[in-house]
Amino acid sequence: MITEIAFWILAPVVVIAALSVVLLRDIFRAALLLILCFFTIAGIYITLNADFLAAVQVLIYVGAIGILLIFAVMLTRNIQQGNPFNRINGPALLLALLIMVTIISVVAVSDWPVIAEVPQQAVGVPVDEPTTGHIAEALFNKESGFVLPFEIASVLLLAALIGAVVLVRRRDKE
Amino acid sequence: MSLTIEHYLILSAVLFSIGLYGALAKRNAVAILMCIEIMLNAVNIAIVAFSRYLVPEVVVLTGHVFAIFIMTVAAAEAAVGLAIIIAIYRSRQSVDVEQMDLMKW
Numbered sequence: 324m325i326t327e328i329a330f331w332i333l334a335p336v337v338v339i340a341a342l343s344v345v346l347l348r349d350i351f352r353a354a355l356l357l358i359l360c361f362f363t364i365a366g367i368y369i370t371l372n373a374d375f376l377a378a379v380q381v382l383i384y385v386g387a388i389g390i391l392l393i394f395a396v397m398l399t400r401n402i403q404q405g406n407p408f409n410r411i412n413g414p415a416l417l418l419a420l421l422i423m424v425t426i427i428s429v430v431a432v433s434d435w436p437v438i439a440e441v442p443q444q445a446v447g448v449p450v451d452e453p454t455t456g457h458i459a460e461a462l463f464n465k466e467s468g469f470v471l472p473f474e475i476a477s478v479l480l481l482a483a484l485i486g487a488v489v490l491v492r493r494r495d496k497e
Numbered sequence: 498m499s500l501t502i503e504h505y506l507i508l509s510a511v512l513f514s515i516g517l518y519g520a521l522a523k524r525n526a527v528a529i530l531m532c533i534e535i536m537l538n539a540v541n542i543a544i545v546a547f548s549r550y551l552v553p554e555v556v557v558l559t560g561h562v563f564a565i566f567i568m569t570v571a572a573a574e575a576a577v578g579l580a581i582i583i584a585i586y587r588s589r590q591s592v593d594v595e596q597m598d599l600m601k602w
Binding site for chain 2: 338342387399454
């Protein structure tokens with residue numbers, strides 16, 4: 324019951340925050356509302372029994388990406404220009420609405436093989452246990468784990484780090 | 498009325514469409530990057546909802562692992578994307594995507 328109430332509070336907040344990110348004239352306020360949107364999505368993860376993901380969402384999205392976006396807004400802001408729409412505003416709105424209607428109708432007519440209990444319960448683990456250990460099990464077990472993608476992700480992060488440093492380095496000393 | 502997978506998938510679809518609309522219709526490159534983050538978050542909600550509600554086949558919580566990988570890639574993408582935008586801003590004094598036509602023939 325408490326989960327339903329939480330969902331019906333969080334879901335409108337997420338949608339309204341995302342809409343204001345798109346519609347607001349002030350890009351800085353849009354960035355702040357995007358951070359609100361990330362926070363409420365962490366709440367949505369909690370209603371889905373994903374406690375570890377909620378913590379990671381707050382750490383990575385609110386903590387890292389939010390601050391990074393605010394820095395970018397501050398560094399590149401043209402105050403008088405604001406956050407306007409471009410020439411294909413109408414067709415873009417039409418396309419987005421079309422895709423939304425398509426996805427929702429497909430979701431509505433599909434017959435999902437839903438289980439009643441939470442996935443941990445299906446293997447005999449109580450539901451109030453944290454998911455962190457199970458995620459580690461899913462990541463690193465020998466038969467169907469994701470050890471190689473995990474290592475590739477670390478290489479990707481290193482490459483992104485070096486790439487970002489190289490891209491914004493001043494070249495006027497050469 | 499209890500929550501079903503459809504609630505989460507429809508929320509995800511609405512968020513994805515909002516992000517898509519913004520990514521296509523904005524002129525500020527930073528705003529486009531923000532809308533792409535909204536789209537990635539929408540997909541993450543759908544994946545976690547699938548992981549919560551659908552029948553597990555091989556391992557439980559594989560969806561959570563996928564969401565973690567998406568977050569990793571999103572962090573890398575945001576870092577490199579913002580670096581590119583700042584580099585463009587330095588050379589052209591603008592982040593308007595309609596003026597970024599250096600590679601247009």
